Amino acid sequence: EGRPGQAIQGELYRVDEKLLELLDAFEDAPREFVRDSVRLQDGLRAEAYFYCGETDHLPLCGAVWKDR
DSSP: OOOTTOOOOOOOOOOOHHHHHHHHHHTTTTTSEEEEEEEOTTSOEEEEEEEOSOOTTSOOOOSOGGGO
């Protein structure tokens, strides 16, 4: 899960409950990814997916994973 105080970048989408259920299935939540609430820069909260697998073997990519 996310670490308190760690800034990350991402994309934000508005989805309804039905689409959220489909996304949970696609992300294999809560086995491969877990969905949790994060605080946005403006103070509002949003749901985000966090990878649950082992990452020690992966290089650090920083806050912007798609730039790597």
